[in-house]
Amino acid sequence: xxxxxxxxxxxxxxxxxxxxxxxxxxxxxxxxxxxxxxxxxxxxxxxxxxxxxxxxxxxxxxxxxxxxxxxxxxxxxxxxxxxxxxxxxxxxxxxxxxxxxxxxxxxxxxxxxxxxxxxxxxxxxxxxxxxxxxxxxxxxxxxxxxxxxxxxxxxxxxxxxx
Numbered sequence: 001x002x003x004x005x006x007x008x009x010x011x012x013x014x015x016x017x018x019x020x021x022x023x024x025x026x027x028x029x030x031x032x033x034x035x036x037x038x039x040x041x042x043x044x045x046x047x048x049x050x051x052x053x054x055x056x057x058x059x060x061x062x063x064x065x066x067x068x069x070x071x072x073x074x075x076x077x078x079x080x081x082x083x084x085x086x087x088x089x090x091x092x093x094x095x096x097x098x099x100x101x102x103x104x105x106x107x108x109x110x111x112x113x114x115x116x117x118x119x120x121x122x123x124x125x126x127x128x129x130x131x132x133x134x135x136x137x138x139x140x141x142x143x144x145x146x147x148x149x150x151x152x153x154x155x156x157x158x159x160x161x162x
Contacts, residue, residue, distance in 0.1 A: 032097060038064055039101045042072065053098065064098055071095055072102050081139040085112070089131045091119045107142070 034050045041048035041055040045062050048055045054065045064072040069088035074081060083106070085099050091114065100110040112129070113120050119129045129135060 035097050035101045038098065039105055042074065042102065043105060045074075052094070064102070066090075066095055066098055071098055083137045083139065084134050085121075085137075086134045087119065087129070087131055091131055106139070 034053055037048060038050060038053040038055055042062055042064050045057050046055065047057050052067055054068075056063050056065065060075060062074045063070045067090075069090060071086060071088060073084040073086075075084070076082075083102065085102075087095050087099075093114075096112050096114060096119065099112050103109065103111040109123060111121055111123065119131075121127045121129045121135055
């Protein structure tokens, strides 16, 4: 089931196809074809089934599943579109690739990085992300260049970043 014209999730899809094409042109062969097909479908609220990745759409949520695990979710909470990231216990290169592709498409930069066996979140990579921790980002309020990450240093089961 796709989003309707009055669906607030549709706001995030506006211009997303052009943004995906722009990023693919800029990065060239460095991007994975399956990743960008999944992200494009996710942002446009379209279902798609790929070899390792499935995008599901229901009336209240759009989800990217990697090997059956829901790693990125888009929902409406209190009138705001929020994106939730969770590695579901699998901090693999492919998981980070899918999550970073969503971040790069929406905010213009990768927000997850692995360094010394740990996964870090944020433009300054100041917040360590646990394997089962959920990072929730508000589409209305989150700006990777101005958000104060210092207050999110302590790893919690759920980290909400406005």
